[in-house]
Amino acid sequence: MSEYSCLVVEDSPMMRQLLVFALGRLKNLRVTEADDGVDGLRKLASARYDIILTDINMPIMDGLKLVKRVRSDPTHKDTPIVIITTEGASEDRQRALQLGANAYITKPIQAPQVIATVKELLKLE
């Protein structure tokens, strides 16, 4: 059975832990954490990931810039990206989708929603 790798980019330690917890329900999924967009890009430069989950509002480099940078990199141009937004932030969500994000999850985060979205994008059973 093949193993998948996931990069979670989130500045809030609590939300990061919650996402890691939720993704831990998926077997064969290895999760790597990044504190912000810059840390995320650093990790993307050193390894390949099958899927990226990123928050939008982050210090140093926000999620929109991260999506743009990832999509302009030929290595990761096809990697599915899930953005995490608040319900009210519809403009950010639309912008992220235009930049190439594949799906979005709204806060407050529900573990079943996170799992379902990742399973769908990775085409897991």
Place this chain on the structure above:
Amino acid sequence: MSDLKNSSSARGSAPDLQTERELLLQSFHQGAALTERLMSEYARLKERVLEVEEENARLRAQLLADDRVARLLEQVERLERDRAELLSRTKQAEELRGSLSERAIEIESEFAHFANLYVAGNQLHASLTLQGVWQRLRDILGQLIGAASYALYLRSEDGARLLFVGGEGFPHDIPRELAIEGSKVGGVVSAGIAKIDEDGTSTAAGEPRAIIPLTLADKAIGAFVIHRLLEQKLRFSRTDFELFKLLGQHAGPALVGAFLFESGGHKLPSAEALLSAGF
């Protein structure tokens, strides 16, 4: 004797011979006709025997066929019984699968519930700075509970007032100070019992959706006031009520611990200090 005489006299008489000959011929013809009839009857009977044999064979075949039909019907009946049993088992399996699916959803929901509580509890005590604790309290309120507008009030030194110390998304005219006596939030702090409007229907517009008292050593030291929830959050869930309990019981100690740590110059107590303090 008389026959002999007659015969002797007949021998002497041509007409008698003629008659006898005719009688003989007549008998012969009768015999021939009889034989012919017998032959004809024999042929007819032979034909009839063939017919009967054919009929017999046909009946035997029919009987055989009937027997096969009967066996087939029996088999069909058995198959029908098997089918009914299989359908019954399939129905049971489907019911079981449905029940297992429901159970799986319940388990996932329970998992999410406990994950939220675990992460919130774990993170709340993971910081020893006031800003770190406040950030985590904001995460619990905004990201886990889904509060769009909330404020934290703490009891003043004189104990008669509640002072606004932080919040998010609140209106500019939010009161910075509330009297313990006479205010709704003050009433909740005095009583130490949370006031929660589960689905936003029982309180008037503009009223807080939830007031959660913060306790420390059985004393209420302040309260969280949630004014508004995120658009998609229509009502509080079971997890939210557990998070309210967690906030009520652990936010105070986390804030006080961070305050003492920062006041003490970020110095961790040594073993000697703990022992001299009566550990």
